[in-house]
Amino acid sequence: MGRDTSKQAKKKAASASSECVSKMHDLSIQKIELFKETEGERKARLDEIVTLEKVKVEEVREHCKKMLDIERERLALDKQRFHKEAEKKEKKEDERILAINLDQCLPMQCVYYQALQEDIIQKLMSQRRGPTQ
Incomplete structure (x- = not known):
């Protein structure tokens, strides 16, 4: 192999190598862009999940508040019923004593x-x- 032929082979190898490096660089740029896109999608999904969790927590809080109000009303009614029964018993005892x-x-x-x-x-x-x- 002569000097000129050897130089040409080296140039071809170098240009093929630079083409390969260029292709690898392009692929790495595409890969980074893909990661950026998926990262943006992931952030959007996480934001959506956080929003849904906030709504869920608020609904649970409202439900607990309603249940507490219902329980208070039930206790008030029980108290009223207890007082009425006590008054009834006292009235019955008073009637018995007066009789x-x-x-x-x-x-x-x-x-x-x-x-x-x-x-x-x-x-x-x-x-x-x-x-x-």
């Missing part, structure tokens, strides 16, 4: 029930006067 015939009781029972009857009558009188004043 006792003091003439047929023993003297000690007579004193006891008479005091209870007087207390009941005073309580009723104060309840009637209370709202009018």
Whole structure:
């Protein structure tokens, strides 16, 4: 192989090598652009997920708040029912005490029930006067 032929072979190899390097450079640029695109898509997806999670948390918070309000209402109703039942029992007991015939009781029972009857009558009188004043 002569000197000219050897130089030509080296030039071809160098140009082929530079073409290969150029192609590799182009491929690496394409790869970087692809990563940039996927990174942008990933960020957009993450932003969407964060937004959905915020909405979900807010809905859960609202649900818990509603459940708490419902529970408070239920407790208030239970309290009212308990007071009404207590008033009913007290009224029934007062009626029973007022219905006792003091003439047929023993003297000690007579004193006891008479005091209870007087207390009941005073309580009723104060309840009637209370709202009018």
